Amino acid sequence: MTAAAAETRSDTPDDTPAGGRTEGRARRGGRWIERWDPEDERFWRETGERVARRNLAFSVLCEHIGFSVWSLWSVMVLFMGPEYGIDPAGKFFLVAVPTLVGGVLRVPYTFAVARFGGRNWTVMSAAMLLVPTAMAAVVMEPGTSYGTFLLVAALAGVGGGNFASSMTNINSFYPLRKKGWALGLNAGGGNIGVPVIQLVGLLVIGTAGAAHPRIVLAVYVPLIVLAAVLAALFMDNLAPVTNDTGAALDAAREPHTWVMSLLYIGTFGSFIGYSFAFGLVLQNQFARTPLQAASLTFLGPLLGSLIRPVGGRLADRFGGARITLGTFVAMGLATGVVIYASAERSLPVFLAGFIALFVLSGLGNGSTYKMIPGIFQAKALRRGLAGEEAAVYGRRLSGAAMGLIGAVGALGGLAINLAFRQSFLVAGSGTPAFVSFLACYVVCGAVTWGVYLRPVVRGRRAGQGARAQARVVCEAAGPDGSDAAAGATEADGERGPAYAEV
Known part of the structure; x- marks a missing residue:
């Protein structure tokens, strides 16, 4: 598609008269959208929604493959038999390394969207996935040194960075009222890349055998090329999303950024950490063969990925903090089941509890990410901003915060794999690691309640008292006292819980 054709597409927003072009649009070319106001319902209904959906679809595709490459080594280790000379602790560390790199890369990837454009960076980041895939094909054989594998x-890790840029980009396309569903769908579609590559690994092990890991890599090379080409043809850049290093500094100074980072460690850190470690736990604690482990490994990540948009939708309806708190309570209970099954070596009970953890972490992923834009929108309103000014403030800080929160959350996956490594080294099982995870969920649940829900409860109680007092004032003041009642109620709303809908 040529630039000229793209400029005249009927579903590309423009704020110029018919047939006209802005100076910026002419300078940048047809893949840049100069005007974007998703909070304007008419704009959203007439053109914005179509454009956002198209960009979301191809963002999901590229992020999906990015997740597959990021979790590549959770599959490759299943092919590593005794001839590779790597013990269980070494394998846990091997799958932890991409988690670390991907988490760190999420920070610069977040700001790459504003620097290069969402469409442009999606193409570049997708193409970069060819490097780790091709290199794995070269080294994946017995006799390769452990340092080379590392x-x-x-x-x-570049596949992990894709998540941050993709979420930041899609966050800018959608209005606040639809962010929970859109971000959940974008992330969920990406997360499915984990079970999909595990299913490909299962298919290869079940048909060609554990001696042919390069077949998995051969499947993904053409898919990476296809994703990059489609992104180049059908995605757009948003000109209003300009590079703003000050937003990163402001987000880093904001305490809510770090509170949400902790909560995201508990949800996404659990999801990605368990996804990478599940097969190794089955092999080393329950003596499963590579084929047996691969036949079970994909199920938890698949269900956790599919349910992530549901977590976002529930958060849109009931509030992200409420769903997140319920998720942490349930994750604590499921972890208790896993601890019992791990100590008793009961595989059926272990699988039930572990898969429940995947499903719950998926729900929590969707609800926590919904909270982020809601928090900063609430802060904008408390600062006295309104309308588009409040929306711009919220998008600016929430987009920057997403990169930091996503990076810290991904490092939770590193912590999980290192905890498993130490647990198997010391105790020969994963039970001590699960006990530490239970403690983490208790802390996360307490923080969710204390920071985001307890103020809501206290605010409502205070509001009931204020309204009762206002009624007394009305009765004493006579007919003119109605204004006093209204003022008291409005003041209570201003002072009330800022995060009731977060």
Whole structure:
């Protein structure tokens, strides 16, 4: 598609008269959208929604493949038999390295969207996935040194960075009222890349055998190329999303950024950490063969990925903080089941509890990410901003915060794999690691309640008292006292819980 054709597409928003072009649009070319106001319901209904959906679809595709490459080594280790000479602790560390690199890369990837444009960076980041995939094909054989495996596994971290840029980009396309569903769908579609590559690994092990890991890599090379080409053809850049390093500094100074980072460690850190470690736990604690482990490994990540948009939708309806708190309570209960099954070596009970953890972490992923734009929108309203000014403030800080929160949350996956490594080294099982995870969920649940829900409860109680007092004032003041009642109620609303809808 040529630039000229793209400029005249009927579903590309423009704020110029018919047939006209802005100076910026002419300078940048047809893949840049100069005007974007998703909070304007007419704009959204007439053109914005179509454009956002198209960009969301191809963002999901590229992020999906990015997640597959990021979790590549959770599959490759299943092919590593005794001839590779790597013990269980070494394998846990091998799958932890991409988690670390991907988490760190999420920070610069977040700001790359504003620097290069969402469409442009999606194309670039998708193409970069060819490097770790091709390198893995070169080194994946017995006799390769462990250091070489670590280096190549680290390259797979670029797939983890894709999540941050993709979420930041899609966050800018959608209005606040639809962010929970859109971000949940974008992330959920990406997360499915984890079970999909595990299913490909299962298919290869079940048909060609555990001696042919390169077949998995051969499947993904053409898919990476296809994703990059489609992104180049059908995605758009948003000109209003300009590079703003000050937003990163403001987001880093904001306490809510770090509170949400902790909560995201509990949800997404659990999801990605368990996804990478599940197969190794089954092999080392329950003596499953590579084929047996691969036949079970994909199920938890698949269900957790599919339910993530549901978590976002529930958060849109009931509030992200409420869903997140309920999720942490349920994750604590499921972890208790896993601890019992791990100690008793009961595989059926272990699988039931572990898969429940995946499903709950998926729900929590969707609800926590919904909270982020809601928090900063609430802060904008408390600062006295309104309308588009409040929306711009919220998008600016929430987009920057998403990169930081996503990076810290991904490092939770690193912590999980390191905890498993230490647990198997010391105790020969994963039970001590699960006990530490239970403690983490208790802390996360307490923080969710204390920071986002307890103020809501206290605010409502205070509001009831204020309204009762206002009624007394009305009765004493006579007919003119109605204004006093209204003022008291409005003041209570201003002072009330800022995060009731977060």
